[in-house]
Amino acid sequence: MDDVIIIGGSFAGLAAALQLGRARRKVTVLDTGLPRNRFAGHSHGLLGHDHKPPLEILAEARRQLARYPAARLVNARADSVSGVIDDFSVLTAEGERLGARRVILSYGVADQMPGVPGFAECWGTSIVPCPYCDGFEVADRHWGLVWSSPQSHQSARLFQHWTDKLTVFADGHDLPAEVRADLASRHIPVVDGRIVEIAHRDGQIATVNLEAGRQVAVDVLFAHPRNKPSASLHESLGLETLETPVGIALKVDERRQTSVPGLYAAGDLATPFLPSVTQATWQGAMAGIFAQQSMLA
Template sequence: MDDVIIIGGSFAGLAAALQLGRARRQVTVLDTGMPRNRFAAHSHGLLGHDHKSPLDILAAARQQLARYVTVKLVSARADSLTGTIDDFAVHTDAGDSLRGRRVLLSYGVADQMPPIPGFAECWGKTIVPCPYCDGFEVADKHWGLLWSGPQSQHAVALFHDWTDHLTVFADGHDIAPDIRADLVARQVDVVDGKLVEIAHTAGQIASVNLDTGRHVALDVLFAHPRNQPSASLHAALGLETVETPVGIALKVDDQRQTSLPGIYAAGDLANPMASVTLASSHGAMAGIFAQQSMLV
């Protein structure tokens, strides 16, 4: 029996495995090899790894884990999860059955691309969600923001640390008059109409095309599409969730434990602030608290 079964082997899952391996706990990490940020050429803001390929960072992490003989990395998907604390069972798509005392869910979320031609092709390249992740590289250029709700007003104020050339696309949203007045006061151009196409070349955005016939040239478009968990194990277990502006997240306590004792969660699945730094931190915390919960 494993001490901990980790479902999801990206930044959060591997960070947890590292802590548990160093504590000489038996760990199996199940991973499908489909991290959320696989579309991005570079990862930014992670101390010691700034501007490196996220896939390269993960590959190096897996190599480093090889020195911990109690950690097993398995390329597989968890199809089901049952049981209670000290006796969980995980069945994989390869037909294997695993048992563990604790489980860490770190299978992340999948972004749901809107049905706008060109959007998916530009995602992670010139359509991005986070200025902390990608803003420095496009500072002082022409930014666009796809309005998604009240939280977008905060984004406008935030973006001014990187650029003064910003266009907001209402995309059919009813932006209140007082908010429009605030945007005008900030010298932000507000464009009405629905997006019908993202014109691009190999993922490099050229213009946003609207149903009004207008074409707006941009360097980068910031957008926050809805997302959903990459697996449904949490739903089958009835774990509590919380609503966020872009989807649901698993509810965890200050020790990263979910509503079911013995099951922990970390990474984007349990935190809407998508960040490799936070995912790594929360994964390490979850691993440490899972270990400490097994002390006698």
């Protein structure tokens, strides 16, 4: 039996495994090899790894983890989790059943692409969600923002730290008059009408095309499509969740423990706001440490 099984081997999962391996706890990481940011060419803002391809960072993390004999990585999908604290059972898609005293869920989320031609092809390249991740590289260029919720108003104001050329696309939303007045005072135009196509060249956006036939050229488009957990294990376990503007997140306490004792969560799966590689790494490390500390005799 393992001390800990980690489901999901991206930044949060590997950070947890590193702490547990260094604590000489027997840990198995189950991973499908499909991290959320695999579409991004580079990862930004991660100390010591700024502007490196995310898959390259993860590959190096796996190489470093290999020096700890108590930790192992398995290319497998977890199909189910059952049991209670000190006696959890994980069944893989290959039919292997593994036991562990603790489980850490870090299988992340998957972004749900809207049914707009060209959107998915540009995702992670010229359509991005986060100015802290990609804003520096496109600063002072013409940005577009797809309105998705009241939080978009905050985004429009925030973006002015990077550029003074910003266009808001209402995309069918009815923006309140006071919001429109505030945007106008900031010289931010609002384009009404639904987006029907993203015209692009090899993933580089050219124009945002609207239902009335209007085309608006921008250099980069910021959007926040809804996401959903990459697996449904939390549902079968009955874990408590939180609603976020773009989906759900697992509810955890100050020690990263979910509503089920002995089950921990980290990374985008348990991040209500502003997910990032830095935050996922920190959360994973803490989940590993707290899981290890919970096993003290």
